[in-house]
Amino acid sequence: MNRRLTAPLPPLLLLAGVIGAWEAYVDLGSPSEPPAPHAIAAALWNNAGLLATNLRITAEEVAAGVLLALLIGFVLAVAIHLSATLRRAIYPLAVGSQAVPIVVIAPLLVIWWGFGIVPKLIVIVLICFFPILVTTVDALAAVDREQLKLLRTLDASRWQAFRFAELPAALPAAISGARISLTVAVIGAYIAESETATIGPNSGLGHEIVADVNALQTPRAYAAAVVLFVLAITCFYALTLAERRIAPWATRSTGETS
């Protein structure tokens, strides 16, 4: 059978199993249990417009945040790679930045930047740049020294060696780092929205969830979480596809050469 058609079957079967078990668990238990899948499905259906609006806001934050993190992580990685001084200056601080709890800096960000998209982007970038930085630095360091020697015998300048040998090696690594980041970017967006809480109904899915939980609108909060779940999966595979387009040599050929 065609692999393209059968590939989504295992995750769908697994999902059906989990939903079935969940439904049965709620049906047998007390009303204080989590909302049943059918209640969440109903909330999804009834609030489709609201959720779609908030999804757009969150998706924009995630996309812009990850792209920005990709850019910043990549530039920092190149700086660290090219200069031992910059490595000593940047690397420890980058590691340390990952230990700073967002709750601590969120109020500051709001004071400095207000309730717009900027503080949210800063939170997402702060969470996301680090995996990109590390995978890119490692990929740059892994470039074959013999390769660089060869380029020197061909009279390549430092910039040309970077352009021909190091940059193309670092690019797929940076995108791999971004894929790791993406999953946390969605959580990052949630945290950013809930910590830099905006007033009003259309402020993203994270804010939606916080507001719904407070208003005891649990099924709608779960519906928003389901949308986040789908958003993460979609973004992850979109980046996988992008990586294949940008760096086809990095993906092992499966015999399907076009």
Next chain:
Amino acid sequence: MRDTVVLKDVTHGYRGRRGGRVEALAGVSLRARRGEVVAVVGPSGCGKTTLLELICRLQRPEQGTLDCPSAALMPQRDLLLPWLSAVDNAALAPRIAGRSRAEAREAASALFAEFGLDGFQQARPAELSGGMRQRVAFLRTLLSGKPLLCLDEPFGALDAITRAAMQDWLADALRSEPRTVILVTHDVEEAIVLADRALVLSPRPGRVIEELEIGLPHPRTRSDAEVMQLREHILGVLGAARAPELRR
């Protein structure tokens, strides 16, 4: 004819993995005339790669003098860039020299047919066989336009059958595109089939223990009596220079 490569009493060492000093070359002298193919034969770890790195100016000799034109290196591993097509890999040197992508490709593509690579211009290195990759790597070396080619065990990574075919191919290629070549190898037969002259190096630290003209007409066949005789002679010299504990 004037010598284009002159190495005189070159001694060179480097810091080993354990911090100690490794003496790679001890007073090596080497000369090559323009258009001559000089083979340097020796056991593994006799400083052959160090010798080529000195000639390619990747390192400066600690002692002795070195006078040679700009050299292009063909390493043992092809080191083709996986993200470039075969033709772009071959055209790397012209690109680095500042020529446009189209110009560089044209220059490389013109030689593809001659090197039995026609139709594979757009293939990525991963799609090529070992022998084809080596040919692309040789083309890249050739297109550097440098008067001196340094070949470091060019076919060492290939299986025996492909290697023999590639040696014959290289002998032909060098007759149609004559260059001064320093060929470093531990394959005695390869040296005899390809070179005009052979230098035999001792185990580390490498020093020249024998130098001989290979005045045989091309094409040379491995089963020729003269080739086999030379082979036995060089192997004998190498055997006598082996560490005593390895001697039979």
